[in-house]
Amino acid sequence: MCSSDLQGDFYTLPASEGQLRSLAAGIMAGVTFAESYWTGRGAPFSLRQFRELRAEMLRRGLLVQTNPSSANQGFSLTTEGETILQHYAPPSPTA
Numbered sequence: 001m002c003s004s005d006l007q008g009d010f011y012t013l014p015a016s017e018g019q020l021r022s023l024a025a026g027i028m029a030g031v032t033f034a035e036s037y038w039t040g041r042g043a044p045f046s047l048r049q050f051r052e053l054r055a056e057m058l059r060r061g062l063l064v065q066t067n068p069s070s071a072n073q074g075f076s077l078t079t080e081g082e083t084i085l086q087h088y089a090p091p092s093p094t095a
Contacts (some may be wrong), residue, residue: 014052017088019044023053023090033063033075059066 013020022044022058031037037053041053054075057063069075077085 005039005091013084015045015049019049020051020088021090024085027085033077034039041089076083 015023023038026038027033033054035047035050037043039045039050045053055061058065058075060080062078062084063075064078065071065073066076
């Protein structure tokens with residue numbers, strides 16, 4: 001993926017920058033990419049928003065099903081997905 005492709009992905013994911021920052025901070029801290037964690041009261045996404053983001057990330061190869069036979073077993077970021085989210089993650093306290 002070239003840097004222009006990466007920059008294009010930043011601006012076209014179906015989420016606000018604030019939502020992506022929240023997601024990135026959580027994922028980098030070890031939180032799972034589970035719908036139940038990221039949606040609902042007090043969460044950064046509505047169910048519809050999260051499902052749209054997940055579908056787009058799957059379509060772009062930023063996310064894969066942990067078990068291709070069962071979406072119920074969760075999703076994992078690809079290397080490209082991690083790179084995208086690292087852009088939004090807050091700097092580490094040791095940096």
